[in-house]
Amino acid sequence: MYEHLETAKNPDNLKRVIVDPVSRVEGHGKVSLLLDADNKIQQARLHIVEFRGFERFIQGRPYWELPVMVQRLCGICPVSHHLAAAKAIDQLVGVDPENLPMAAQKLRYLLHFGQVLQSHALHFFHLSSPDLLFGFESDINKRHIVAVLNEFPEIGVQGVKIRKFGQEVIRMVSGKRVHGTGAIAGGMNKSLSKAERDYLLADVDQIIEWSNASVALIKKVHCSNLPYYDQFGTIRSNFMGLIKPNGGLELYHGGLRVKNPKGEIILDQLDYCEYNDYIHEEVRSWSYMKFPYLLSLGKENGWYRVGPLARVNNCDSIDSPLAEAARVEFMAHGGEALVHSMLAYHWARLIEMLHCAEKIKELLNDSAITDTKPEDLVAKGEKRFEGIGVIEAPRGTLLHHYQVDENDIVTKANLIVSTTNNNMGMNESVRQVAAEYLSGRELTEPLLNNLEVAIRAYDPCLSCATHAVGKMPLELELIDAEGVVIDKLLKHSDGEIERAHV
Amino acid sequence: MSKTITIDGQVVPFEDGQTIMDAATAAGVYIPHLCHHPEYTPHGSCKLCTVKVNGRNCSACTFPALEGQEVLNDTPDLNADRQKITQMLFVEGNHFCPSCEKTGNCQLQGLAYHLNMLDNHFPHFYATRQVDASHPEVMIDHNRCIFCTLCVRASHETDGKDVFGISGRGLNKHLIINSPSGELKDTDISIDDAAVHICPTGAILIKRTGYQIPIGQRIYDHQQIDQVSLAREHHQDEQ
Numbered sequence: 001m002y003e004h005l006e007t008a009k010n011p012d013n014l015k016r017v018i019v020d021p022v023s024r025v026e027g028h029g030k031v032s033l034l035l036d037a038d039n040k041i042q043q044a045r046l047h048i049v050e051f052r053g054f055e056r057f058i059q060g061r062p063y064w065e066l067p068v069m070v071q072r073l074c075g076i077c078p079v080s081h082h083l084a085a086a087k088a089i090d091q092l093v094g095v096d097p098e099n100l101p102m103a104a105q106k107l108r109y110l111l112h113f114g115q116v117l118q119s120h121a122l123h124f125f126h127l128s129s130p131d132l133l134f135g136f137e138s139d140i141n142k143r144h145i146v147a148v149l150n151e152f153p154e155i156g157v158q159g160v161k162i163r164k165f166g167q168e169v170i171r172m173v174s175g176k177r178v179h180g181t182g183a184i185a186g187g188m189n190k191s192l193s194k195a196e197r198d199y200l201l202a203d204v205d206q207i208i209e210w211s212n213a214s215v216a217l218i219k220k221v222h223c224s225n226l227p228y229y230d231q232f233g234t235i236r237s238n239f240m241g242l243i244k245p246n247g248g249l250e251l252y253h254g255g256l257r258v259k260n261p262k263g264e265i266i267l268d269q270l271d272y273c274e275y276n277d278y279i280h281e282e283v284r285s286w287s288y289m290k291f292p293y294l295l296s297l298g299k300e301n302g303w304y305r306v307g308p309l310a311r312v313n314n315c316d317s318i319d320s321p322l323a324e325a326a327r328v329e330f331m332a333h334g335g336e337a338l339v340h341s342m343l344a345y346h347w348a349r350l351i352e353m354l355h356c357a358e359k360i361k362e363l364l365n366d367s368a369i370t371d372t373k374p375e376d377l378v379a380k381g382e383k384r385f386e387g388i389g390v391i392e393a394p395r396g397t398l399l400h401h402y403q404v405d406e407n408d409i410v411t412k413a414n415l416i417v418s419t420t421n422n423n424m425g426m427n428e429s430v431r432q433v434a435a436e437y438l439s440g441r442e443l444t445e446p447l448l449n450n451l452e453v454a455i456r457a458y459d460p461c462l463s464c465a466t467h468a469v470g471k472m473p474l475e476l477e478l479i480d481a482e483g484v485v486i487d488k489l490l491k492h493s494d495g496e497i498e499r500a501h502v
Numbered sequence: 503m504s505k506t507i508t509i510d511g512q513v514v515p516f517e518d519g520q521t522i523m524d525a526a527t528a529a530g531v532y533i534p535h536l537c538h539h540p541e542y543t544p545h546g547s548c549k550l551c552t553v554k555v556n557g558r559n560c561s562a563c564t565f566p567a568l569e570g571q572e573v574l575n576d577t578p579d580l581n582a583d584r585q586k587i588t589q590m591l592f593v594e595g596n597h598f599c600p601s602c603e604k605t606g607n608c609q610l611q612g613l614a615y616h617l618n619m620l621d622n623h624f625p626h627f628y629a630t631r632q633v634d635a636s637h638p639e640v641m642i643d644h645n646r647c648i649f650c651t652l653c654v655r656a657s658h659e660t661d662g663k664d665v666f667g668i669s670g671r672g673l674n675k676h677l678i679i680n681s682p683s684g685e686l687k688d689t690d691i692s693i694d695d696a697a698v699h700i701c702p703t704g705a706i707l708i709k710r711t712g713y714q715i716p717i718g719q720r721i722y723d724h725q726q727i728d729q730v731s732l733a734r735e736h737h738q739d740e741q
């Protein structure tokens with residue numbers, strides 16, 4: 001597709017444009033473009049320039065620290081890391097998912113739904129709605145949540161409240177809105193009190209209603225900008241994610257399914273503990289982020305995408321009525337077996353957000369989650385030396401793999417985070433946008449935002465680190481063929497734009 | 503008529519043989535401390551209990567109460583010094599509260615909150631310290647040891663085992679294990695020993711029990727260390 005733009009043939013005499021850092025995403029990444037004298041793009045890459053080394057520094061620690069320690073990878077989706085690590089250490093104490101006490105499993109689902117709800121709300125309302133509501137090349141002073149709150153106060157406030165509700169679910173289950181505890185090896189450390197449950201139940205219908213309205217909103221935005229929204233950043237790829245045994249949408253536990261771009265199932269119900277037989281990772285010199293691919297299809301064709309678009313495309317149904325109805329409408333869009341539109345990631349994300357809201361209500365009405373004695377929340381088994389946990393994090397399939405020694409100390413860790421799974425997809429979308437929308441035009445900051453819009457659709461968590469909404473400093477440099485900086489735009493952390501004199 | 507001292511102007515009675523700490527605790531006056539425990543011989547090493555007695559700095563946990571002493575305890579100057587000592591304890595070891603299983607139940611952390619410690623202030627040592635997980639039930643994370651010697655005293659005085667000792671001086675000071683291999687697995691320590699349960703930080707731990715107490719039910723979730731300490735030690739004194 002656009003692979004020819006990964007590496008330019010003669011990079012020496014090309015102008016270089018750097019978008020660094022990419023804003024309104026989690027963590028730190030940069031985009032580099034190489035342009036020829038006619039501003040035609042010859043090379044486009046998304047580089048991940050941050051290296052955190054978590055896999056190294058959890059070695060030597062006792063395994064029960066893992067769920068609490070690894071969630072520090074991220075301030076946005078810590079619960080995903082918490083639960084993926086918890087699933088892995090369940091195995092270290094000999095507890096497989098089917099043997100987890102039912103109440104503990106339901107509490108973990110509740111925690112996870114709260115997490116996905118708040119993360120999706122954050123991404124849509126806080127990070128992406130400025131692009132979607134004001135346009136990709138809109139005035140930079142408008143591209144933040146505060147402008148959304150001013151011009152679309154109802155939507156903005158709903159976004160803030162949906163996110164807050166998700167965080168309250170997390171707080172009730174894990175004790176804190178960010179970086180709580182909760183999941184321990186073999187189960188959970190507490191259930192909900194009736195008061196905690198009632199506190200959440202009071203708001204849940206409103207949250208479902210707003211989530212439903214936001215699906216209608218994104219559908220309207222998408223469908224009133226056709227064919228642009230179907231084409232922008234759109235590429236074709238395999239899709240991977242967990243799936244229920246009956247093929248239904250699954251976020252917490254299931255087998256792996258892969259569909260090819262034609263919508264054919266090429267792998268199904270794989271036991272993720274055998275991931276090593278199916279997925280390998282390639283290293284490229286220009287990025288810290290690895291490029292995973294399916295062994296059976298090889299490095300060239302084996303790359304795949306994960307996350308909301310992958311999950312909604314992959315599943316046969318969703319087991320909550322409003323989200324299922326939204327899924328049916330969604331799949332009808334585009335008239336093919338799968339929806340390929342990159343911007344449909346947003347649409348699929350909001351369908352999942354609605355699903356989470358519906359499932360939270362269902363779980364809150366389940367008596368198993370309240371007033372269970374601590375001893376009934378934890379299962380025990382025979383010690384094992386290896387544990388693998390996979391979960392569908394908001395951004396896609398997340399894998400934690402640990403080995404421990406006879407003293408319970410971690411000797412080896414491998415983490416494949418969601419965003420890594422989307423590495424090739426994001427790069428391809430960046431190249432598509434560069435080739436189709438930027439190439440040959442004089443580059444301006446609004447134009448370059450197109451690249452960020454493409455990256456943002458994937459909701460990448462580039463470092464699984466912290467972020468600053470609309471406050472991320474941005475620096476654009478235009479360098480001519482002689483290597484001289486001919487233009488420079490600076491966005492300061494207070495949002496002010498300055499053209500540097502060069 | 504019983505003998506008295508004053509602490510911050512409050513008249514506090516004492517009996518012969520009591521330290522200032524003993525008298526204060528019995529009267530419900532909190533003096534910050536880490537290495538002191540009412541059941542064990544005072545050691546006087548952490549210096550957090552430093553008070554001014556008639557104008558001179560003394561360790562309340564070791565200094566005998568004497569008729570007519572005027573003791574200053576809860577003063578801005580003394581608390582500022584205590585905060586600095588706590589900061590030094592934090593930078594000397596490797597205390598990563600966010601992922602530590604003792605968080606919420608840790609006296610060092612509780613004291614840091616009580617003293618309103620907002621940063622480490624001093625440059626971090628990044629000391630290289632080991633984890634001894636060789637024993638099937640008990641684990642030592644040397645990163646979190648503050649050399650209070652409570653485990654040394656508990657093992658000696660209550661358990662009669664002498665599993666622990668302190669070796670080296672100054673920067674080289676470290677907790678040692680009394681076994682031929684130097685490892686915990688070759689000692690006769692057992693999970694019921696007082697020494698296993700006395701650690702004020704997260705250095706001595708019972709394996710596989712971390713994070714079982716939910717947030718909200720931990721010792722310092724609802725009460726500060728002064729209240730917890732008085733409730734426990736005041737009570738112990740009466741027994």
Ligand code: FES
Nearest residue numbers: 535546548549563
């Ligand atoms: S408590 Fe007195 S010196 Fe430590």
